[in-house]
Amino acid sequence: MLDKAKTIVLDYDGTLHDSIKIYGPAFRKAYKFLVDQKQVPPRIWEDEEIIQWLGLSSKEMWEAFMPDMNPSIREQAGKIIGEEMNDLLQNKKAVLYEGALETLEYLKNRGYKLVFLSNCGRSYMEYSRDLFGLDHYFDEMLCAQDYDFIPKYEILSQVMVQLEREIVVVGDRYKDMEAGKRNNLQTIGCQYGYAQGDELLEADYKINHIKELCKLL
Known part of the structure; x- marks a missing residue:
């Protein structure tokens, strides 16, 4: 002891x-935004792939995930993740x-x-x-x-x-x-x-x- x-x-x-319970849906929502902006190809993300970014700051996450992305687009996607996670917290979806x-x-x-x-x-x-x-x-x-x-x-x-x-x-x-x-x-x-x-x-x-x-x- x-x-x-x-x-x-x-x-x-x-x-x-x-936190994957709320980070997973938030990440997928942001990725859909990136697809709609023609920044990335459509694909399905499994939780096992997404968890690698849990525990990192937003800055560290984007540097690891897509370091060369247009900063403005990246900022919008990051905002989507943050807002969606906060919404899920407010709706008591966190566990x-x-x-x-x-x-x-x-x-x-x-x-x-x-x-x-x-x-x-x-x-x-x-x-x-x-x-x-x-x-x-x-x-x-x-x-x-x-x-x-x-x-x-x-x-x-x-x-x-x-x-x-x-x-x-x-x-x-x-x-x-x-x-x-x-x-x-x-x-x-x-x-x-x-x-x-x-x-x-x-x-x-x-x-x-x-x-x-x-x-x-």
Whole structure:
């Protein structure tokens, strides 16, 4: 067990939130727009293909997906994704992993300080907060948009001075592991999330379900 940990920094998408449920439809809507604009050929996207971009900031996603696209068209497509995900959140289509809220409640009751850290935009974070009552569990909620979408490890480096040590970082993607390692913090990799290949190879601990945090912490 990580007995010394006092603050837990948690990723959201792929760690607490099964975000493909709303990201998949939003991505497909944006892709249809790109087809209509004759920017891309029609095709069907499976969830297994789309999840590679979950956990990335919007900027990182487009740089990986279509870096040479006209910036204006790309901005419009990105806006479609963001607005559709927010609409789906408002219509309560988002789903947390089973046991996520119970795990947060357990950690809160154990006296841990919980910090939400996501590569998302502010409106997405706020809609998620309101839908799931996340402010009941989290002492602080941080989104990449408020930091001009700099990398997670840089955001964490900026806020660490305000956090109670020792700190452990929990997430499902390389960006989360990087945030921990670059700041000399322990990491917990969520193997049930959206990691690709060996992204979680260097995690200090690995879990196969969010509830397993209750055994580690």
